[in-house]
Amino acid sequence: MKSTAFAFLFLGSFLFACDDKDDDVKPDDVPAAVKESLISAFPNAQNIEWEKKAEDFEADFDQELVDYDALFNASGSLLKHKYDLPEAELPEEVKAGINQKYAGFRIDDADVLVQDGDTLYQVELEKDxxxxxxxxxxxxxEQTGTPYWD
Structure with a gap:
């Protein structure tokens, strides 16, 4: 019985240690150049939360009631950003591309993704x-060479 309780305690501790919030960063630990770049690019950003992604910094924030994410390198350069997009606002060409190859799938989530000067649309599709x-x-x-940004 003691060994079973110990096993559950160990497993619980291990799972807690693997929590995906491990990369959260306090605002004071984000380089000033990164914070300044965020405010310059998104002056109405509110409710900002930071995460460290390898050597980069990801900001999750709201701007004018829309959820945004932005990725910056340590010197403050904006690498890419995305924001929520209602399905109804997806361009007709994107909807047609989805229906052509993924007929019967439902759009669960849609975002505008801006990177390298391109505006792309990422979607999460579900069926059964x-x-x-x-x-x-x-x-x-479909942009198979561009990874979906979670």
Missing amino acids: KQEHKLVFSADGQ
């Missing part, structure tokens, strides 16, 4: 127990 996370260009072409 299947799920796809995909990126499309504005003309509805």
Whole structure:
């Protein structure tokens, strides 16, 4: 009985240690150049939370009631950003591209992804127990070389 209780305690401690919030960063630990770049690019950012992603810093924030994420390098350069997009606001070309290859799938989530000067659309599709996370260009072409940013 003691060994069973110990096993559960150990497993619980291990799972807690693996919590995905391990990369949260206090605002004081974010370089000033990164914070300044965020405010410069998104002057109305509110409720800012920071995470460390390898050597980069990811900000999760709200701007004008829309959820945003932005990724900066340590010197403050904006690498990419995304924001929530209602399904109804997806371009018709993107919807057509989805329907052509993924007919019957439901759009569960949609974001605008801006990186390298391109505006892309990432979608999470669901059907039964299947799920796809995909990126499309504005003309509805699936971008297999661009990873979905969770």
